[in-house]
Amino acid sequence: MTLRPAEPDSGIRFRRVDIAGGGAIVSADWASVGDTRLNTCLHNSHGVTVGTVEHLLAALAGRQIDNCLIDINGAEVPVMDGSAAPFLFLIECAGVVEQAVPRRALRITRRVTVRDGDRMASFSPANAFSLRVEIDFASQAIARQDFALALSDQSFKSEIARARTFGFEQEVAALRAHGLARGGSLDNAVVIDSTGTRVLNEDGLRYGDEFVRHKVLDAIGDLSLAGGPILGAFHGVRCGHAINNLLLRQLFADPSAYEWVELTSVPTTIPSAPLQAVVNG
Secondary structure (H helix, E strand, C coil): CEEEECCCCCCEEEEECCCCCCCCEEECCHHHECCCCCCCCEECCCCCEEECCHHHHHHHHHCCCCCEEEEECCCECCCCCCCCHHHHHHHHHHCEEEEEEEEEEEEECCCEEEEECCEEEEEEECCCCEEEEEEECCCCCCCEEEEEEECCHHHHHHHHCCCCCEEEHHHHHHHHHCCCCCCCCCCCCEEECCCCCCECCCCCCCCCCHHHHHHHHHHHHHHHHHCCCEEEEEEEECCCHHHHHHHHHHHHCCHHHEEEEEEEEEEEEEECCCEECCCCC
16 A cells, blocks of 8 residues: 555545556545445445545544545555554654645534434534544443544544554454454454453553544544544544444535635645555455
8 A cells, every 4th residue: 555645635535556447546535435334445436445444544634634645456454553553653754745725624514413323423513623432332341431532633643543443352253254354363453352351452452441542533534534624523422434424424415514614824735755555464
C-alpha cells in the first residue's frame, strides 16, 4: 500500500493497482460504504471493493489530511497492529504539505439522530469536532465505558491512535471456522477470553479504557467519509460502523441539517511525498 499526494479537492481515494483497466478507483465517501460487518468496506459501481478502511481513514483525519491517493494491491487495508498508530507514524515520517486552497468543513446546523434498537448516534451543532462514545458489554473485562474527546492533531495522537480493535476468543474461533479473520492474532487485536473476564494479550491494555477509545477511533474514521472536517458534536451509544454510516446518510438526506463552510485560515494538507507501507501476510 502506498499513500500518494493528491490534487486539491480530489479527496481521499483508493486505487486498486491489482485490477487492470478502468474501475480501479474507489472513493472514500459515505455513499460508497457497502458492507459494515466487522469493518467498513467501500465499493464502486464496478463492484471493486476496499475493506477495513476505518483505521487508515482515522489516521488521515487525525492528521488533517484532505487529499490523498492510496494505491493498494488487494481488497483490504493492512490491519497492522489493529490501531491507527502505525499509519500515523508513517504519515508523520513522510510529512505533510499545505495546499494553496482553503479547507471546506461540514457544519452541523441542527441535531440529527438515528437509532437501531439500543444503539444510537447523533450530531449536534458545535464550533469544533468533538466525540463522546458510550459502550456497555456484558463482559466483565469491558463492562461500561464512556469517553469524550475534542479532536485535534495532538489529542488524536496521544489519546486515540494506539487503541486497538478488540474481540472475544469464541468469536475469533467462529470466524476462522468460516474462513475469515485468518490474519487475526494477539498481535493485531485485543482478545478477551471465553469467560469475558480476562484479556489474553500478554502485555495487557495500552489504555485502561482501550475498548471505548477504539470505538472513538472507528467513529473518527467512519465519519471522515463525510468528505471534510466536521464542525459538530458526535454522540454514540453502543455505536459501530453500520450506525455511524446510517447517521451520515440521515444527515445528507436533510439539507437543512448541514452546510459547507470555508475555513479560510486553515489550508488543506496532503502527504508531502509518496509513503509506502510494506506488510507481509
